[in-house]
Amino acid sequence: MARKPTTTHLDVSGPDPLYKQVGDRILQCLADGEWKPGEQLPTESQLGERFGVAVFTIRAGIGDLVAANILVRKQGKGTFVARHSRLRQRHQFSHIHDASGKQILPSRELLAFGKTIATDEEVARLMLPRDGKPAIYRLKMLSVDNGVAIATLDIVLPAKMFNGLTATAVRNAQENLYAAYQDECSVNVIRIEEHIHASLATASEARALKLRTGSPVMRVERIAYTYRNLLVEFRTRVFDATKYHYRMVEGSI
Numbered sequence: 001m002a003r004k005p006t007t008t009h010l011d012v013s014g015p016d017p018l019y020k021q022v023g024d025r026i027l028q029c030l031a032d033g034e035w036k037p038g039e040q041l042p043t044e045s046q047l048g049e050r051f052g053v054a055v056f057t058i059r060a061g062i063g064d065l066v067a068a069n070i071l072v073r074k075q076g077k078g079t080f081v082a083r084h085s086r087l088r089q090r091h092q093f094s095h096i097h098d099a100s101g102k103q104i105l106p107s108r109e110l111l112a113f114g115k116t117i118a119t120d121e122e123v124a125r126l127m128l129p130r131d132g133k134p135a136i137y138r139l140k141m142l143s144v145d146n147g148v149a150i151a152t153l154d155i156v157l158p159a160k161m162f163n164g165l166t167a168t169a170v171r172n173a174q175e176n177l178y179a180a181y182q183d184e185c186s187v188n189v190i191r192i193e194e195h196i197h198a199s200l201a202t203a204s205e206a207r208a209l210k211l212r213t214g215s216p217v218m219r220v221e222r223i224a225y226t227y228r229n230l231l232v233e234f235r236t237r238v239f240d241a242t243k244y245h246y247r248m249v250e251g252s253i
Contacts, residue, residue: 022061037083106143113167135159
């Protein structure tokens with residue numbers, strides 16, 4: 001249940017500028033579930049009264065969150081919490097290309113979906129509490145392009161945050177898996193980090209990709225975050241390094 005909003009004035013003598021404090025307070029409200037993805041925030045005047053600052057300070061704080069794609073301004077309507085749309089471009093995070101430079105746009109096949117106890121490595125990856133035996137959901141998938149397996153895909157999620165997730169929801173989320181997280185579990189992914197490593201195919205990876213064990217592969221590890229830098233997903237994709245490469249183009253300078 002969302003917490004009841006309270007009037008909490010900012011610390012004018014604190015080290016952070018007031019507009020930064022505004023952004024932090026809004027992020028905390030989002031983390032607490034006060035405003036859900038797609039919902040409208042109070043007006044800038046209402047937020048200014050709540051936090052005890054001028055409207056232009058609220059506007060600056062909101063501006064930072066809009067730039068980070070956490071909030072969305074709609075002309076003439078107000079400010080809304082950004083949401084992952086199932087109709088949004090499927091492959092906005094896909095940067096895999098073949099030798100000719102063509103972007104690979106695969107579909108996903110769910111091979112396994114289950115709840116289990118996290119390994120020590122998974123506890124570390126997701127920064128889960130080390131006391132007790134934290135549970136996770138483990139998803140095993142195959143990325144397929146024109147009937148050909150091009151990558152293995154393994155996803156680990158903290159079970160405590162994803163109790164509403166089902167195999168059916170995952171299978172139906174071809175357009176945007178993060179939309180399923182949002183709609184089924186109220187988990188909104190707002191930032192990702194990816195790390196790419198040169199590696200050698202394990203026996204299971206080689207079987208799935210029809211390679212020899214020990215063949216060169218590209219291992220792409222992704223960590224996804226929700227509000228307040230909370231880790232919500234760790235995924236690993238493994239591609240044949242002799243056929244595919246990673247390419248990302250930023251905006252022009």
